[in-house]
Amino acid sequence: MEFFADFVIKPTEQQIALHRYLTILTLLIHLPYAGMLLGSSLFSIIFGILNWDKPNPLFSRFSKDLMDVVAASKTAGLVFGVLPLLVLVLLNVQRFSGSNVTTLGYLILAVVIIVVGIFALYAYRSVFHSISPGDPEFFRRTGIGTSGLVILLVGYYLLFSSVVLLNHPEKWAFIKTPADLILSWNVVWRFLLFIVSSVAISGAGTVFFFFNWPGRNIRGENEYGRLVKHFGASAALGSALLIPVFGFFFHVTSPIVAMSVNVYVVWMIALLVFMVGCILLLALLRSAQTKYGPPIFILFLFAFLMMISSDQAALENATREHTAALLDEAETIKREREEARQAAMAELEAATPGRGKEVFSARCVACHRFDEKLVGPPLLSVLPKYKGKMEELVSYVRNPSKKNPDYPPMPNLGLSAGEARAVASYLLEDVTEEKIPEEP
Numbered sequence: 001m002e003f004f005a006d007f008v009i010k011p012t013e014q015q016i017a018l019h020r021y022l023t024i025l026t027l028l029i030h031l032p033y034a035g036m037l038l039g040s041s042l043f044s045i046i047f048g049i050l051n052w053d054k055p056n057p058l059f060s061r062f063s064k065d066l067m068d069v070v071a072a073s074k075t076a077g078l079v080f081g082v083l084p085l086l087v088l089v090l091l092n093v094q095r096f097s098g099s100n101v102t103t104l105g106y107l108i109l110a111v112v113i114i115v116v117g118i119f120a121l122y123a124y125r126s127v128f129h130s131i132s133p134g135d136p137e138f139f140r141r142t143g144i145g146t147s148g149l150v151i152l153l154v155g156y157y158l159l160f161s162s163v164v165l166l167n168h169p170e171k172w173a174f175i176k177t178p179a180d181l182i183l184s185w186n187v188v189w190r191f192l193l194f195i196v197s198s199v200a201i202s203g204a205g206t207v208f209f210f211f212n213w214p215g216r217n218i219r220g221e222n223e224y225g226r227l228v229k230h231f232g233a234s235a236a237l238g239s240a241l242l243i244p245v246f247g248f249f250f251h252v253t254s255p256i257v258a259m260s261v262n263v264y265v266v267w268m269i270a271l272l273v274f275m276v277g278c279i280l281l282l283a284l285l286r287s288a289q290t291k292y293g294p295p296i297f298i299l300f301l302f303a304f305l306m307m308i309s310s311d312q313a314a315l316e317n318a319t320r321e322h323t324a325a326l327l328d329e330a331e332t333i334k335r336e337r338e339e340a341r342q343a344a345m346a347e348l349e350a351a352t353p354g355r356g357k358e359v360f361s362a363r364c365v366a367c368h369r370f371d372e373k374l375v376g377p378p379l380l381s382v383l384p385k386y387k388g389k390m391e392e393l394v395s396y397v398r399n400p401s402k403k404n405p406d407y408p409p410m411p412n413l414g415l416s417a418g419e420a421r422a423v424a425s426y427l428l429e430d431v432t433e434e435k436i437p438e439e440p
């Protein structure tokens with residue numbers, strides 16, 4: 001995976017902050033969509049099976065409508081499903097460069113699997129045209145749907161294990177096989193948390209998209225409406241109530257370095273928002289109204305945002321050292337580049353004809369002559385010891401040290417590297433050649 005190194009720009013602090021917001025944004029675009037695709041496909045398959053078991057036109061219609069809601073638009077699948085995942089990979093390659101390439105490898109594998117799963121579920125949706133009495137297509141359709149669902153689940157399990165493992169930098173060096181990556185309670189709880197929040201957002205989304213979405217309003221249809229509302233709201237309520245439980249176990253199994261007040265506060269806000277959503281779900285279930293659909297859906301989306309932010313804060317804590325190392329590296333590279341630039345400039349200045357003499361007349365003649373003593377010693381008496389030692393002379397004139405007790409110290413003139421080099425080469429090459437006697 002050395003290959004990745006070529007794509008990596010060493011980040012600065014601002015870039016790391018930007019990176020954090022981009023990751024949160026990307027996940028916020030992707031995870032609610034992924035959750036809805038997962039949950040709605042699950043509901044759809046369940047109702048397909050119920051219908052096959054005991055034919056009921058409401059069930060078969062619900063089974064199909066669910067997929068029409070989540071997998072109708074290919075553009076949505078691309079924009080919410082596939083593209084954010086690619087962005088996520090790029091972001092993580094950037095962020096965790098030089099850390100553990102194995103987990104990054106798994107992340108990429110996970111993304112490939114998830115994309116295959118998304119395609120399979122779109123295929124599942126597209127074979128719905130033919131629900132006819134007796135449902136002869138049942139096995140083929142349910143087979144495609146179930147495989148899509150399983151592929152997607154495997155993909156997300158892998159995704160969460162690689163992301164969760166980024167939280168455990170101390171383990172990075174030890175991950176050699178997929179089993180090391182997958183067998184961790186922390187990953188299991190994170191995955192379960194994802195499943196229940198997926199079902200929750202799918203339930204809330206079902207109510208919202210069936211009743212409150214323009215063009216798909218089934219408010220007038222009593223029987224079907226009741227089925228959709230009751231199933232959607234109950235699924236959302238039941239699963240949302242499990243979120244605090246799984247969240248608790250997830251945090252208990254998280255590494256201590258990842259935890260901070262921030263992580264908990266944001267997580268608590270997420271829980272609070274979920275609970276407000278639950279209260280509205282109860283109100284929705286008890287009344288004939290459906291006007292709570294939009295606020296519930298929006299609250300759940302907001303809770304997703306909080307959960308994602310909490311995860312990111314934890315990741316940040318856990319990987320602080322790696323971040324510091326990256327920043328250091330960026331700093332060093334910057335410094336080296338600046339030094340190289342200055343050296344090149346100095347070289348250029350030193351090579352400019354007449355530049356050394358110019359500097360000498362402007363900066364040195366106040367105290368030096370070649371053959372008489374002024375404030376400083378006659379240069380012809382001191383230059384021989386610098387013969388062939390250009391670097392030494394450059395560094396002396398840039399930063400003089402005490403030399404001869406008969407003289408006061410030479411002050412630091414604040415010469416640039418270029419000026420120092422120019423004057424030194426003038427003194428050693430032009431002047432010396434003509435005037436300096438060979439050292440006795």
Ligand code: HEC
Binds near residue numbers: 376397411
């Ligand atoms: C403000 C006065 C002053 C100016 C300006 C000054 N020098 Fe000096 N320089 C001195 C003094 C005083 C000494 C003696 C320092 C000592 O021996 O510690 C000295 C010493 C030196 C020496 C001898 C160092 C040694 O190893 O003994 C060199 C070479 C020299 N100066 C080069 C320069 C050059 C080149 C410039 C102009 C870029 C310059 N100086 C500008 C005051 C000055």
